[in-house]
Amino acid sequence: MRDFLTDTGVVFGRYMRATLRSKTNLFFGMLQPLLFLALFGPLLTGLRLGVDGSSWQALVPGLLVQLALLGGSFVGLGLIIEKSSGVLDRMRATPVRPAALLLGRTLRDVVQLTAQSALLVLLGLVFGLRAPIAGIALGLAFVAVLAGALSALSYGLAMKVRTPPEFAAITNTAVLPLMLVSGLLLPMSLAPAWLDGLSHAVPFRYTADAVRQAYLGNYANGTVAAGAAVTLGFAVPAFAAGARLFRRG
Numbered sequence: 001m002r003d004f005l006t007d008t009g010v011v012f013g014r015y016m017r018a019t020l021r022s023k024t025n026l027f028f029g030m031l032q033p034l035l036f037l038a039l040f041g042p043l044l045t046g047l048r049l050g051v052d053g054s055s056w057q058a059l060v061p062g063l064l065v066q067l068a069l070l071g072g073s074f075v076g077l078g079l080i081i082e083k084s085s086g087v088l089d090r091m092r093a094t095p096v097r098p099a100a101l102l103l104g105r106t107l108r109d110v111v112q113l114t115a116q117s118a119l120l121v122l123l124g125l126v127f128g129l130r131a132p133i134a135g136i137a138l139g140l141a142f143v144a145v146l147a148g149a150l151s152a153l154s155y156g157l158a159m160k161v162r163t164p165p166e167f168a169a170i171t172n173t174a175v176l177p178l179m180l181v182s183g184l185l186l187p188m189s190l191a192p193a194w195l196d197g198l199s200h201a202v203p204f205r206y207t208a209d210a211v212r213q214a215y216l217g218n219y220a221n222g223t224v225a226a227g228a229a230v231t232l233g234f235a236v237p238a239f240a241a242g243a244r245l246f247r248r249g
Helices: 002-021 023-044 055-073 076-085 087-092 098-127 133-158 164-181 193-199 203-215 222-248
Strands: none
Touching: 002 023, 002 098, 023 055, 023 098, 055 098, 055 133, 055 164, 055 203, 076 087, 076 133, 076 164, 087 098, 098 133, 098 222, 133 164, 133 203, 133 222, 164 193, 164 203, 203 222
């Protein structure tokens, strides 16, 4: 176990340093949710969204889940480039355990997306968001779990896909409908009955609803409990599937 943790730390350190050196990646990775916050958020001010609290307490939690969904789902693109250039083969020829190669990468993604989420919340506070510290911390915990699961699944998929365009096509086709049906930008209480019913089959809806309740200071109600159960229920098999695909690849 100690050797495994050491290997994981080495891989995490390598990719974390590469991430910190890539200012362009950090900037554009954060740009999309900030644009939603700055350009879409003011449109909702004063509107009745069918949820308790202000429009910012509905939008910012949704943007956090969106950041985890988009950021975690597309990290596999970098792995495809490493495969094609032979970097992954050289790393797998070392004594480092294959599971550590996956976990180190995934932890880097979790740290990066959680830090970006914290920055998003800080800017939300500037715009008018009001939320308890405990609720913000709980929301970041949801983001970390979801980002880790999606990141592992993305790396697993990347091991089965040959080119970046193929990966992007598959991921876009899967992620975009899920993002829209989850009610991340607008609560699904505004949707028609058939669309609202369909959204109950998407786990990210429960995550977003739980984070919204946490931002209202409601930590012990059924919505937060259901969100935690569904998020963990999705994360565990997603991570296991990603690890299996990565190992077989």
